[in-house]
Amino acid sequence: MLTSIKTNSFTNEGQRLGMMYYRVAVILFGAQLLMGLIAAIQFLVPGFLFEIFDFSVARMVHINALVVWMLYAMIGSVYMMITDETGLETINIGLGKIAFWILTVAVTIVVLVYIFVQVGAGTEESIWLIHEGREYIEAPRWADIGIVVVVLIFYWNVFATYIKGTQTGIMTVMVANLLALAGLYLAGMFFTDNISMDQFWWWWVIHLWVEATWEVFVGTLAAYALIRLIGAKREIVEMWLWIEVLMLFGSGILGMGHHYFWIGTPEYWWEIGALFSALEPVPLIAMFVHVLYDWGKEQGAAHARGETASVITNGPAMAWIVTNAFGNFLGAGIWGFFHTLPQVNIYTHGTQFTAAHGHLAFFGAYATILIGMMYYGVQKANGIERMKMTFKTKMGIFLITFGVMGMTIALTIAGYEQVLVERAELGATWNGFFVAQELAWYVQAQTWRTVMGVVTLIGFVYLVWDLLTIGKKTQEVEA
Amino acid sequence: MEILITRPEIAIDMFLPIFVVSTLVLVFGVGYAALITLSKMGYFSKKWMPLGYIFWALQTYCLYDLSVMIQSEPFTSKVLMIAMVAYLFVPHLYFRLIEDTDERYKDTHTTSNKI
CATH class of the missing domain: 1.20.210.10 (Cytochrome c oxidase-like, subunit I domain)
Incomplete structure (x- = not known):
């Protein structure tokens, strides 16, 4: 990873940009763990770093760093695979690099503000400049708008390359899913005084990310990785992927009901949430079987050809x-x-x-x-x-x-x-x-x-x- | 004021069985899917398939038990049991799709983006 900062064997600019995203992701991953450790110690010794680095801040940076490093690594992974999949160099990659630096500078400023402005009243000004007070997506509004701009540039890179290049099943799912993933962020951008309404929309981001679009994203990455790492057949992998997408969205979207049990939403969410949540593990079982099935199948086929080495x-x-x-x-x-x-x-x-x-x-x-x-x-x-x-x-x-x-x-x-x-x-x-x-x-x-x-x-x-x-x-x- | 929601009262000594049974639902569920898939793939002997069906039966029982323990509505219990009948066919349907895909593309080996 270090050698790739100056010299590397990447064959395209998309992969270079992907590696830039990975580097920041790893730094944020480290920050997440460090903040988690501070918060964990504060559970045991509540006075630890009191009024120097409060629990509320350690926890906030812990969970925000988690989300942001994962988004960085996701964007990096898309840039890493896009040329392989489409057969084209990423379109407007220069713009993508500018967006990377804008995002990184914005994330740094947001984290520094979290750390240096720890206490104060929640006002319209603090929502714009300090943070919005919503778990996981606490970024202040100026950063929210910046994130939207950066994501639009990223999406343009991906969409334009996809439309011009080879449209594989994996990239089709990726492009459609990224649109949903990015679009859902908008639901978390407006603040309302009514806590039930606020939570209602907030879950559109949190739940529909982690139990729908992020899971589909994982399915897409797994499909790509299985082709690249063990030589799995694209047709089989893509067939699995489409079924997983069907099951993940089929159960995950209405599974959101399990977050609506106790926040002031109507009672019908009890039944909807219970039934669709109960179905949510099924695609996860499918994804589990999928990886092991493809690995076993490719290794078995290699053995049948008389090859003793691992297919990995x-x-x-x-x-x-x-x-x-x-x-x-x-x-x-x-x-x-x-x-x-x-x-x-x-x-x-x-x-x-x-x-x-x-x-x-x-x-x-x-x-x-x-x-x-x-x-x-x-x-x-x-x-x-x-x-x-x-x-x-x-x-x-x-x-x-x-x-x-x-x-x-x-x-x-x-x-x-x-x-x-x-x-x-x-x-x-x-x-x-x-x-x-x-x-x-x-x-x-x-x-x-x-x-x-x-x-x-x-x-x-x-x-x-x-x-x-x-x-x-x-x-x-x-x- | 009209009471809209009454909290379901669960006895303190019922929580552990509830968590254990809900875990077993998924453990037996993945065991069923894995045994059927691996037997059909030829990694396990077909003799293991009945054990897979026993896993499915245990999963169904555990899910029913769970629905009783958490005082589910009768309608919900029925829907869960219908879902379990559907789950009986899922690994078979899945495998059929894979076999058909394999058959259709057996002479190709596409790992690049050229489709």
Whole structure:
């Protein structure tokens, strides 16, 4: 990754720009973990960095950095694949590079403002200049407008190249899905004083991103990666992709009802939310089977031809994509299904159950495949035919996965204790909240969450170290 | 004031069974899909397929049990059971589609963007 800053073997400008996005994504990923660790310590020691770096700010930067690094890595992945898919150099790539720098400068300013202006009244001025106060998409309005402009430029790059070039099934899904993904951001851009109405539209962004358009995006990346990494047949992969799109949108769009149970929306959302949420794990099972099926099939076909070598041309990327298949099912599927039905959700929502689901789902469904795509970028940057896992790759995967699983289990235990004590026994009262916070199970669970956060951070160090060195090391071995 | 929503009362000792059963619904569900797919692919012997159907039956039972434990409306329980009958056919339909696609494109091996 480091060598690709100055010299690289990229065959097109789109991939160069994609790597620029990856670099910023990795920096933001690190910031996300650091902020998460500070917030985790503050759960245990509430006075830690009090009035220097408050919990509210650490948490805000933690979750905003998460969303932004993933969006950076997604945009990077699109630039990484667009020329391969369309057979054309990205149209107006110069404009795309300007947009990259505008976005990066804007993100830096927004984060600095979050950090340096920590306390103050919420006013019309603060909505425009400081932040909007909506979880995950807290960017102030000036930045919102800037993001829209940058995304329009990005979309133009992709759309114009797609229209002029070869229109593969993968790119068709990508272009249509990106339009929905970008368009949905608009629903989160206006502020209303009515909290129910505000939340109603806010979920259009959050839910329809992470449980519809982002999942389709993952399906598209997986399809592309399976073709590139194991030589899967395009026709088969695209057939899977279309079915996944059908199932993901079929269940995911109305599955949004599970966020409308308790925010003042009509009661019919109970039935709609329950039924469609119950169906949401089905496409995740399909995606899980898909990756393993294609891998097994291609390896089996290679063995039948008498080839003994693995069909995988990029071990680290494939390892992360297989982790994605498991992680998506576990994090989004099982931990989501735990508390998706209204009768259970009334007790669990807003507890650490939600945090447990959020950690494993974001990691399993998105972080894994985006890291896999970064390894693909490193392979391309170094012009490597076949890239194998190193010790650092394995340590990165193991420690990050183990750390996130550990955090998830710890948070689940904390959430379970909250459900029993805070919600069921003490009836979701103000007093119940504080009683639950001080019980031994909760405190111990938060301690383990912090320990596992440190494990994740160590894994991240291995990951970055590997991304920076694996290309050159493999080149030396190949030479 | 008219009460619109009554909170479903779940006994404290019922939460753990609810979380366990909801996990089992998906574990058996993925087990069913995986066993049927792998048996049809030839990785497992066809003898494993009955075990796959047992997984489906267990999944259906767990989902029913879950709907009872969380005091679902009878209509919702019925819809969930109909969904489970539909799920019985999903891996077969899926595999059929793959086989047909494989058959149609068996002489091609398109990994590039030239379609």
